[in-house]
Amino acid sequence: MKVNVLAFGIAKEIVGGSTVxxxxxxxxxxxxxxxxxxxxxxxxxQLASFMIAVNNEYAVADNALQQRDEIAIIPPVSGx
Amino acid sequence: MIDIQISDKPLDISSCIDWVMSPDxxxxxxxxxxxxxxxxxxxxxxxxxxxxxxxxxxxxxxxxEQALEKWPVQKILIHHRTGVLQVGEVPVVIAVAAAHRAAxxxxxxxxxxxxKETVPIWKREVFEDGEVWVAAHP
Numbered sequence: 001m002k003v004n005v006l007a008f009g010i011a012k013e014i015v016g017g018s019t020v021x022x023x024x025x026x027x028x029x030x031x032x033x034x035x036x037x038x039x040x041x042x043x044x045x046q047l048a049s050f051m052i053a054v055n056n057e058y059a060v061a062d063n064a065l066q067q068r069d070e071i072a073i074i075p076p077v078s079g080x
Numbered sequence: 081m082i083d084i085q086i087s088d089k090p091l092d093i094s095s096c097i098d099w100v101m102s103p104d105x106x107x108x109x110x111x112x113x114x115x116x117x118x119x120x121x122x123x124x125x126x127x128x129x130x131x132x133x134x135x136x137x138x139x140x141x142x143x144x145e146q147a148l149e150k151w152p153v154q155k156i157l158i159h160h161r162t163g164v165l166q167v168g169e170v171p172v173v174i175a176v177a178a179a180h181r182a183a184x185x186x187x188x189x190x191x192x193x194x195x196k197e198t199v200p201i202w203k204r205e206v207f208e209d210g211e212v213w214v215a216a217h218p
Contacts, residue, residue, distance in 0.1 A: 009202030010213040056135040078214035079201030
């Protein structure tokens with residue numbers, strides 16, 4: 001399946017836009033998405049950290065993904 | 081009671097304080113974040129804030145709910161700016177009202193500390209000779 005992933009802050013610069021399309025297996029997990037993103041965009045792995053959010057919640061590696069999920073790359077936050 | 085807002089307009093500090101003021105509260109604690117003119121000795125020209133708006137609102141709501149559970153406080157307000165801010169402008173206002181001051185201080189500190197760790201908001205510092213996303217790299 002193809003998923004659209006939102007990117008913010010420095011992640012937007014690294015992937016070259018505010019969304020990026022990623023091809024995954026139909027039963028892919030958040031961990032597999034992370035690995036795919038790090039392979040396509042090695043600069044993500046150089047960040048202090050990054051999280052994946054699914055439907056506006058922080059997700060963990062073994063969470064399953066579905067095509068219609070709203071998925072986002074969350075680089076280190078720096079609000080306040 | 082909780083009031084959470086993200087705005088691209090200047091934050092009105094006195095109306096934030098008015099909102100938390102309450103007859104059953106004997107103390108209000110306010111944290112005001114301001115844009116500092118330098119980072120590590122380097123002059124900052126401006127800050128640019130970006131938000132993942134809906135998730136940021138959700139995370140701010142969670143923090144306020146946690147603070148209401150942890151301490152005997154009556155009202156919590158969190159307002160955050162987005163967009164371009166000049167030196168001296170206010171990116172964040174947190175106001176907490178409680179019957180007694182200790183809970184207001186503790187809940188206010190918890191709210192700003194947790195916001196900085198979990199809320200998906202990013203700031204870019206703009207210098208004379210470049211720009212950097214704060215905290216992005218180790």
